[in-house]
Amino acid sequence: MTLLPLPPSASTMAPRVDALFYAITATTVAVAIAVFVALIYFGVRYRAGNPVPRHEDIAEAQRRARIRVELAWTLIPLFLFLCAFAWAARLYVDRGTPPAGAMAIDVVAKQWMWEFQHADGRREINELHVPRGQPVNLVMTSQDVIHSLFVPAFRVKQDVLPGRYTDLWFTATEAGRYHLFCAEYCGTDHAGMGSGDVVVMEPAEFERWLASGARAPSAAMRGEALFRALGCSGCHGANAAVHAPNLAGLYGKPVPLSDGSTTVADERYLHDSILQPHKEIAAGYAPIMPSFAGRIGEDDVFDLIAYIRSLAPATERPR
Amino acid sequence: MTPSDLVAPVPSGAPPEARPALPHSYLTEGTTLRSWLTTTDHKRIAILYAVSITVFFFIGGAAATFMRLELATPAGDVVSAETYNKLFTMHGVIMVWFFLIPSIPATLGNFLVPLMIGARDLAFPRLNLASWYLYVGGATFTIIAMIAGGVDTGWTFYAPFSTLFSNTHVIYVLAGVFVVGFSSILTGLNFIVTIHTMRAPGVHWFRLPLFVWAQYATSAILVLATPVLAMTLILLALERIAGIGIFDPALGGDPLLFQHLFWFYSHPAVYVMVLPAMGVVSEIFACFSRNPIFGYRTMAYAIIAIAVIGFLVWGHHMFVSGQSMYAGVAFSLLSFLVAIPSAVKVFNWTATLWHGRIRYDAPMLYALGFVGLFTIGGMTGLFLAALALDVHLTDTYFVIAHFHYIMVGGSVSAYLGGIHFWWPKITGRLYSDRWARFAAILLFLGFNFTFFPQYLLGIEGMPRRYHAYPPEFQTLNVLSSAGAVILALGYLLPLIYLGWSLFRGRPAPANPWNATGLEWRTSSPPPENNFDVRPEMTEPPYAYREARLGRDIVEAREGTQ
Numbered sequence: 001m002t003l004l005p006l007p008p009s010a011s012t013m014a015p016r017v018d019a020l021f022y023a024i025t026a027t028t029v030a031v032a033i034a035v036f037v038a039l040i041y042f043g044v045r046y047r048a049g050n051p052v053p054r055h056e057d058i059a060e061a062q063r064r065a066r067i068r069v070e071l072a073w074t075l076i077p078l079f080l081f082l083c084a085f086a087w088a089a090r091l092y093v094d095r096g097t098p099p100a101g102a103m104a105i106d107v108v109a110k111q112w113m114w115e116f117q118h119a120d121g122r123r124e125i126n127e128l129h130v131p132r133g134q135p136v137n138l139v140m141t142s143q144d145v146i147h148s149l150f151v152p153a154f155r156v157k158q159d160v161l162p163g164r165y166t167d168l169w170f171t172a173t174e175a176g177r178y179h180l181f182c183a184e185y186c187g188t189d190h191a192g193m194g195s196g197d198v199v200v201m202e203p204a205e206f207e208r209w210l211a212s213g214a215r216a217p218s219a220a221m222r223g224e225a226l227f228r229a230l231g232c233s234g235c236h237g238a239n240a241a242v243h244a245p246n247l248a249g250l251y252g253k254p255v256p257l258s259d260g261s262t263t264v265a266d267e268r269y270l271h272d273s274i275l276q277p278h279k280e281i282a283a284g285y286a287p288i289m290p291s292f293a294g295r296i297g298e299d300d301v302f303d304l305i306a307y308i309r310s311l312a313p314a315t316e317r318p319r
Numbered sequence: 320m321t322p323s324d325l326v327a328p329v330p331s332g333a334p335p336e337a338r339p340a341l342p343h344s345y346l347t348e349g350t351t352l353r354s355w356l357t358t359t360d361h362k363r364i365a366i367l368y369a370v371s372i373t374v375f376f377f378i379g380g381a382a383a384t385f386m387r388l389e390l391a392t393p394a395g396d397v398v399s400a401e402t403y404n405k406l407f408t409m410h411g412v413i414m415v416w417f418f419l420i421p422s423i424p425a426t427l428g429n430f431l432v433p434l435m436i437g438a439r440d441l442a443f444p445r446l447n448l449a450s451w452y453l454y455v456g457g458a459t460f461t462i463i464a465m466i467a468g469g470v471d472t473g474w475t476f477y478a479p480f481s482t483l484f485s486n487t488h489v490i491y492v493l494a495g496v497f498v499v500g501f502s503s504i505l506t507g508l509n510f511i512v513t514i515h516t517m518r519a520p521g522v523h524w525f526r527l528p529l530f531v532w533a534q535y536a537t538s539a540i541l542v543l544a545t546p547v548l549a550m551t552l553i554l555l556a557l558e559r560i561a562g563i564g565i566f567d568p569a570l571g572g573d574p575l576l577f578q579h580l581f582w583f584y585s586h587p588a589v590y591v592m593v594l595p596a597m598g599v600v601s602e603i604f605a606c607f608s609r610n611p612i613f614g615y616r617t618m619a620y621a622i623i624a625i626a627v628i629g630f631l632v633w634g635h636h637m638f639v640s641g642q643s644m645y646a647g648v649a650f651s652l653l654s655f656l657v658a659i660p661s662a663v664k665v666f667n668w669t670a671t672l673w674h675g676r677i678r679y680d681a682p683m684l685y686a687l688g689f690v691g692l693f694t695i696g697g698m699t700g701l702f703l704a705a706l707a708l709d710v711h712l713t714d715t716y717f718v719i720a721h722f723h724y725i726m727v728g729g730s731v732s733a734y735l736g737g738i739h740f741w742w743p744k745i746t747g748r749l750y751s752d753r754w755a756r757f758a759a760i761l762l763f764l765g766f767n768f769t770f771f772p773q774y775l776l777g778i779e780g781m782p783r784r785y786h787a788y789p790p791e792f793q794t795l796n797v798l799s800s801a802g803a804v805i806l807a808l809g810y811l812l813p814l815i816y817l818g819w820s821l822f823r824g825r826p827a828p829a830n831p832w833n834a835t836g837l838e839w840r841t842s843s844p845p846p847e848n849n850f851d852v853r854p855e856m857t858e859p860p861y862a863y864r865e866a867r868l869g870r871d872i873v874e875a876r877e878g879t880q
Binding site (some may be wrong): 004005006007016024025031032036038043047048049054055059061065073074081082087088089090095096111145146148152153155156157158161179181185186187188190191192272276 | 395400401404471473475477479480484485567571574575608610611613617638640644648651655659663667669672673676677678679687690699701704705706707708709711713714715778779782784785786788789859862863
């Protein structure tokens with residue numbers, strides 16, 4: 001089946017998307033051909049000067065014909081559209097629901113590079129190694145503008161936003177090297193972020209590769225170090241004497257505020273609580289936290305949020 | 320009184336080399352530059368728009384020429400990445416706001432809406448002139464900023480790139496587009512009031528030509544959606560200039576908020592570009608098949624349905640943006656629904672040919688080109704409405720090809736079809752039908768040659784807005800660039816033979832196509848106050864049943880009827 005120039009099919013999602021692709025292509029091509037054939041047939045048969053019989057009272061003839069055809073060519077497309085919608089939506093929901101137990105890899109996008117970090121701390125840039133046959137979940141965020149991670153061979157794409165995390169999961173099915181593109185325009189060297197690759201390896205080979213490289217602390221680990229160095233743990237730690245919110249399991253939970261409203265402890269809330277702590281006061285606590293604006297940079301805030309996030313179970317992430 | 324009584328006598332059979340004097344008309348009311356720049360005549364303002372959008376179209380086209388040149392090779396070797404980004408931004412900004420949105424409404428709409436409803440002018444003639452000044456002032460300012468300095472945000476201005484990261488002339492461009500937006504709003508308002516209050520006797524709502532229905536729906540979109548764009552641009556400027564956190568998370572903002580606001584305007588704006596084109600095509604199909612439009616009321620309701628549902632589908636631009644999965648599902652369903660009235664329109668145009676007496680003059684070829692390209696563009700829109708396929712295709716060349724088929728293939732074909740159809744009415748001159756038919760076919764072929772390969776590139780996965788790309792995409796890119804040469808010829812040719820017609824063309828009779836419609840019941844070109852005798856509409860539109868096998872068009876144009 002190479003009627004369409006689809007890229008290599010290398011994930012569990014790819015053949016499912018391709019089946020839908022072929023079904024919609026076949027249907028639309030059939031309808032388009034029917035329309036064009038009708039246009040050409042009428043166009044030739046009823047050309048000016050061609051002596052074929054025609055209705056004397058065309059307005060009346062159209063009125064009678066309409067009753068039969070207009071309902072048909074409204075309802076038949078509607079039925080076909082609803083089928084296409086349901087089929088595509090089913091796949092989309094699967095795409096948006098990472099399987100439990102997927103191997104998590106942290107992704108940080110920035111102008112103009114991709115940083116990947118595996119769970120054991122192994123880091124790589126603009127190249128992502130993954131094992132064949134195992135679900136992988138990329139947990140992605142950006143340090144500046146919006147980017148988008150796109151692997152055509154996997155038929156997956158997801159925007160990567162500053163200030164929040166998005167997920168992209170896939171299970172690779174064929175070993176090989178595939179394009180990894182940035183699909184959301186991100187500035188001068190946008191195309192340069194499209195020169196990366198995903199390398200799918202056999203699981204044993206992947207284990208060897210993973211063990212070979214140097215380790216570096218993950219964002220959450222750096223955040224944990226900052227959490228102690230900046231004195232956050234003095235108030236927010238488990239044994240702190242000061243009355244401050246406990247951060248374990250906080251991420252993704254609703255937070256009642258002192259003004260009676262409720263917010264969700266997402267990246268925006270944590271970011272703002274570190275830099276502008278008096279903007280939203282958690283109900284039941286005194287507004288005593290100092291602001292860290294000007295004392296730490298955005299990258300430090302990013303690491304701190306990664307740490308707080310790592311204290312919550314993965315299932316709590318807002319979707 | 321029969322229509323022929325209103326026609327000034329024209330010399331028949333005058334040699335084309337001569338420059339016959341035209342009868343007294345709106346064109347002879349004043350010939351100085353000042354008389355044009357201070358006119359409040361809707362017909363002259365339409366011509367001011369036509370000249371300005373043509374200039375802007377070729378500037379935007381020049382930007383596209385450099386892009387296609389760059390993309391002929393995989394390496395980024397013709398221009399730098401920075402220049403390439405500025406080029407596609409300039410191409411998008413000019414073509415969307417300074418060409419496509421005003422194209423049919425501000426030129427043909429301005430000229431024809433009063434004529435078609437039997438009015439002497441628009442409801443607010445001075446406001447109409449003010450709209451043109453806002454438009455031409457804002458657009459010129461923006462284009463100077465884009466040529467002198469440049470902007471690299473893309474026409475979509477996505478935050479936070481546009482607010483805190485781009486160091487190009489974003490503010491000037493936002494200001495220019497903001498000003499041009501008011502021209503849209505005021506034009507829409509003018510049309511709505513005119514269509515409500517100034518219809519001649521007998522012009523009931525369901526006797527309005529579909530072109531007027533389309534202008535009415537378009538005006539409603541302009542009035543309701545453009546203010547949202549204006550507010551969004553102000554918010555961008557506030558964040559960029561004053562650092563007020565609205566869209567950038569580092570300042571406490573939300574970047575998806577920008578996309579929601581932007582597409583809430585920009586998706587309906589797509590219908591601003593395509594509904595008037597549908598109106599033009601309906602007029603042409605009826606005239607050249609000598610038939611009433613099949614399902615006139617259905618066609619009018621379809622226009623309204625598209626305009627209304629078109630406001631509810633903006634989230635389909637954001638299926639991979641990080642918006643809620645459930646929002647994606649809802650927007651997908653609504654996007655499939657908006658395709659229904661569009662599909663019905665294609666079927667009804669096709670059925671209009673049934674039992675007709677079809678002639679293939681240049682306007683009809685352009686209109687058929689529209690239906691072909693709009694059908695392909697619409698069908699590929701279904702791929703993008705289907706969630707899982709959109710995930711693969713969005714932000715690739717598939718999207719580029721899709722919206723060019725609708726907005727360039729479709730709308731520009733219809734615009735040129737309309738220009739050719741009403742040219743005798745507007746200028747009082749005939750043009751070379753042979754050259755015009757050749758140009759219409761060239762445009763159709765050149766367009767497909769340029770943009771069909773881009774569908775294939777998108778399916779293969781080539782992302783948009785890349786100034787350099789992996790070598791396996793080269794063959795299709797070379798094809799596309801080669802097609803663009805033919806397409807450019809298709810655009811340039813009408814300039815030549817229509818320009819020639821303007822000065823040397825044979826005088827046109829009042830109704831060269833023997834068409835129905837009030838605009839044909841006055842002289843060509845019309846007098847300043849449109850009608851010497853106020854017309855009255857006595858039967859439904861498109862009452863072509865008396866036509867005699869299409870011969871009447873030839874006789875009408877030759878003036879022998």
